[in-house]
Amino acid sequence: MLIINNLKASIGGKSILKGITLEVKPGEIHAIMGPNGSGKSTLAAVLAGREFVEVTEGSVTYLGKNLLDMSPEDRAKEGIFLGFQYPIEIPGVSMVNFMKTAVNEHRKHNGLDPLSASDFLKLMRDKKELVEIDSKLANRSVNEGFSGGEKKKNEIFQMAMLEPKLAILDETDSGLDIDALRVVANGVNKLKRPDNSFIVITHYQRLLDYIVPDVVHVLYDGRIVKTAGRELALELEEKGYDWIKKEVENNVLS
Amino acid sequence: MVIHSIMEKDQDKILSDVTSGEYKYGFYSDIEMERIPKGLSEEVVRIISAKKNEPEWLLDFRLKAYKHWLTMKMPAWPNLRIPEINYNEIIFYAAPKARPVLNSIDDIDPELRKTFDKLGIPLNEQKHLAGVAVDAVIDSVSVKTTFKETLAEMGIIFCSFSDAVKEYPELVRRYMGSVVPYTDNFFASLNSAVFSDGSFCYIPKGVRCPMELSTYFRINSANTGQFERTLLIADEESYVSYLEGCTAPTRDENQLHAAIVEIIAEKNAEVKYSTVQNWYPGNKEGLGGIFNFVTKRGMCKGENSKISWTQIETGSAITWKYPSCILRGDNSTGEFYSVAVTNNYQQADTGTKMIHIGKNTKSTIVSKGISAGHGQNSYRGLVKVLKNASNARNFSQCDSLLLGDKCGAHTFPYLEVDNQTAIVEHEATTSKIGEDQIFYCNQRGISTEDAIGLIVNGYAREVINKLPMEFAVEAQKLLQISLEGSVG
Secondary structure, eight states: OEEEEEEEEEETTEEEEEEEEEEEOTTOEEEEEOOTTSSHHHHHHHHHTOTTEEEEEEEEEETTEEGGGSOHHHHHHTTEEEEOSSOOOEEEEEHHHHHHHHHHHHHHHTTOOOOOHHHHHHHHHHHHHHHTOOGGGGGSEETTTOOHHHHHHHHHHHHHHHOOSEEEEESTTTTOOHHHHHHHHHHHHHHOOTTOEEEEEESSSGGGGTSOOSEEEEEETTEEEEEEOTHHHHHHHHHOHHHHHHHHHHHHHO | OHHHHHHHHHHHHHHHHHTOOOOTTOOOOOOOEEEOOSSOOHHHHHHHHHHTTOOHHHHHHHHHHHHHHHTOOOOOOSSOOOOOOOTTSSBOOEEESOOOOOSSGGGSOHHHHHHHHHTTOOOSGGGOOTTEEEEEEETTEEEEETTHHHHHTTTOEEEEHHHHHHHOHHHHHHHTTSSSOTTSOHHHHHHHHHOOEEEEEEEOTTOBOSSEEEEEEEOOSTTBOBOEEEEEEEOTTOEEEEEEEEEOOOOSSEEEEOOEEEEEEOTTOEEEEEEEEOOOOOOTTSOSEEEEEEEEEEEEOSTTOEEEEEEEEOOOSEEEEOOEEEEOSTTOEEEEEEEEEEOTTOEEEEEEEEEEOSTTOEEEEEEEEEEOTTOEEEEEEEEEEOTTOTTOEEEEEEEEEEOSSSOEEEEEEEEEEOOTTOEEEEEEEEEEOOHHHHHHHHHTTOOHHHHHHHHHHHHHHHHHTTSOHHHHHHHHHHHHHHTTTSOO
């Protein structure tokens, strides 16, 4: 699905990612954990195609294609979805209109006709039920005046609508109460299939109580310093990120 | 800081990419025209009047206006940079030569018909837009009014201004100049002296006009000015929804359009007047384009009357107009909903005046300015509450949206309140289309161009919703096209 090889990237001349190598196979859930400032969100930004991040070295192959050559909208239409850490408000643009445009762009890309209004509304209804979000959300402008939890749930709803092959959730759990967290996690679990993959970026382990990852990576100072199974998340929870920091420093010294 | 400057650079590129859309209506039709020599003099005013076989009173009106105009200077208060206009280089009268008495669609000059076909304006009643009657005005002369007979059965008069002068002189005489006197302002005086045609509409007492009435203005000839007048009278208890559209060929020189629209709403009458203004805006470097200097004013004369202006202004090199309402009748209502786009080097100074005279009068102003490229967009509005206008209410909302950092948005609200019971509210916001918003759309598979269309239409939705259905869709497309190439 996704092969990242020795990826280095900088923002405004400052090196952030210092050689990341990672492979995500279909059906896998990868968790990327790490302290603040370790480069987690920058990695998500590179994968989604944000222009302010400059890739200086390495490659990213997605479904056999060079991902870095693709425009952000083509990546989206090829099945990459980014759940934003801070979802953006677009005043005056209704969720219905926004999603209809997005869904039909995806369909056009796949050689399908646009959905009729009634089919589209039915799709919205089904997905809203699936991710258990308030049906009033759809009548409001995109993220405008949404609470933090509503914004995150809305990201999961959009993910359900667009059915991505690879979903990257950038700290979707931050700032959520336990109910919202459950909604987000349930959304992911319901959408999980053998042929799609998730990269869940999170600071805390608690999301991983609900979403069970196949692989956990720890990102520190622009590098993946540890990769293991689910137990790594629990170990991190117990020992804290200082443990990782110390370990990295010891490795450098020895 | 470094990050910031990189992002700005991207945004500049984006902006310059999206603001390079082309004007679709820039063609010129080769129609045989009758023109008088260039320049303006008393003689020219007399010629125009004579060409139209006008009665003495109308010639008098023109001459008085002309004499008054000679005493006036072009006002300098707008926030516009206007090159000097040489009135001796303008042709003040041009009309399609073959202006026959039209009995059927087949009598129209085929070239002329082609022109309107290209514009998507149906002159053929068989192929009409669902429920819209059209008066087509080319270079100041009305060439065809559709559905005249159907409307006449209900007593509705919808015809060219010239025909109205001949057939309903009493109505014209009684109302013309009653809302916009010939002394009103520089361009109103000029128009009053030299206007060549326009639309006339009268809705009789108690009649609800069953279809949209529409005037379509087209400037075609070179070096001509277009000076038309629209006079719209809604008698007691009547209702009408009226729409005007306009386009012009692509030319390097500026052309002057100075029109007057007068509306009178009697007791319990309601008039909705919508404009989709798409005159040629000039090219990307700011060469050419129409100077659109228009006086539009409605008088809510009777109790409970209502006049509502909706305008989508995407065209013209310079737009200078303030569709206004005089709220004379008690309990009368005035509304102004506007979206004005300035892209490239376009300039707009537009807004409204709400003059509260009667008791319990209400006005609403919603103005949405969109600036891109080097465009300059000003909102200028006056809310005036006179001494006897007790319980007057006004709500104004002026929003500005900026695309890029080379354009400008300005707001000049004036409030003059002489009655203590009045409630006047004013809200204003300025926002930018953020790179974040565009990226968010991109990430959902929406291209930058579509994202801008979506965001701009979302921003303007409140105003677009006020347009008649058939035109709302057109207006949305137009907004997107006029900003094409402005953000990327």
